[in-house]
Amino acid sequence: GQNIDQPTEMTATExxxxxxxxxxxxxxxxxxxxxxxxxxxxxxxxxxxxxxxxEEKGRFSSFLSRSKGYSYLLLKELQMKDSASYLxxxxxxxxxxxxxxxxxxxxxx
Amino acid sequence: GAVVSQHPSWVICxxxxxxxxxxxxxDFQATTMFWYRQFPKQSLMLMATSNEGSKATYEQGVEKDKxxxxxASLTLSTLTVTSAHPEDSSFYICSAKGTSSSxxxxxxxxxxxxxxxxxx
Numbered sequence: 001g002q003n004i005d006q007p008t009e010m011t012a013t014e015x016x017x018x019x020x021x022x023x024x025x026x027x028x029x030x031x032x033x034x035x036x037x038x039x040x041x042x043x044x045x046x047x048x049x050x051x052x053x054x055e056e057k058g059r060f061s062s063f064l065s066r067s068k069g070y071s072y073l074l075l076k077e078l079q080m081k082d083s084a085s086y087l088x089x090x091x092x093x094x095x096x097x098x099x100x101x102x103x104x105x106x107x108x109x
Numbered sequence: 110g111a112v113v114s115q116h117p118s119w120v121i122c123x124x125x126x127x128x129x130x131x132x133x134x135x136d137f138q139a140t141t142m143f144w145y146r147q148f149p150k151q152s153l154m155l156m157a158t159s160n161e162g163s164k165a166t167y168e169q170g171v172e173k174d175k176x177x178x179x180x181a182s183l184t185l186s187t188l189t190v191t192s193a194h195p196e197d198s199s200f201y202i203c204s205a206k207g208t209s210s211s212x213x214x215x216x217x218x219x220x221x222x223x224x225x226x227x228x229x
Contacts, residue, residue, distance in 0.1 A: 035220075040221065041219060042202045042218065042220040042223040043153070045217055045218075045219060087152075087153070089218055095216060097143075097155075097216075099152060099153055099155075102152060105172065
C-alpha cells in the first residue's frame with residue numbers, strides 16, 4: 001500500500017528553527033509537495049521537490065532524498081503566524097497525489 | 110498567478126435541498142480539477158477528480174449521484190450536493206492543476222479558499 005508518515009504535532013518557540021519530517025512509501029515517485037494549512041482555511045502551496053537536495057525559499061526550505069523516501073520542511077525564524085498544519089504529499093507513478101495526515105505546528109512565544 | 114476562487118465561501122441550507130459550489134481558475138487553464146472534503150481536525154479526503162469535457166472519477170465510497178460534478182470549461186468546475194443531509198456538513202475544497210505550458214511547476218495543485226457547508 002501507499003503510505004506517508006509525518007508527526008502528528010510539534011511545538012516550537014518563536015524565533016527558533018523547526019524541522020518537520022516526512023517519510024513515504026509509494027508506487028512510483030513524481031515529486032513531493034509541502035502545503036501549509038491554517039485552521040479553517042484551504043491549503044496553500046509551499047514547495048515542490050523532484051530531485052535530491054535542498055530547495056530554499058525565504059524562511060522555508062525543503063529537502064528530499066529519493067533513495068531514503070524522506071523529506072523535511074525546515075522553518076527558520078519562526079513567527080506566530082507559522083502556527084498551522086503542514087501537509088506532505090507525494091505524486092505517485094499514476095500522477096495521483098497521496099496526502100499525509102499533516103503535522104500541526106504550535107508556536108509558543 | 111495560480112489563483113483559484115470558490116463560491117460561495119459558506120452556505121447554510123435545510124436538509125433535503127441541493128447546494129451548488131463553483132470552482133474557478135482565474136489566471137490559468139485548469140485541465141484537471143479536484144474536489145476534497147475535510148471534516149474538523151481530519152485530513153483532506155479526495156472525493157473526485159475531473160478533467161475538462163469528461164466524466165469525473167470518483168473515489169471509493171463517494172456517491173456520484175449525490176455529489177454531481179461538472180467540468181464544462183478549462184476554468185470552471187461545479188460540485189452539486191444533492192438532497193443534502195446534516196452528515197454532509199463539511200468543508201469542501203477544490204483545487205486545480207494547470208498545463209505544463211501555463212505553470213513552471215507542473216502537477217502542482219492550487220487550492221480554492223474552500224466552502225463551509227452546514228446542513229440543518
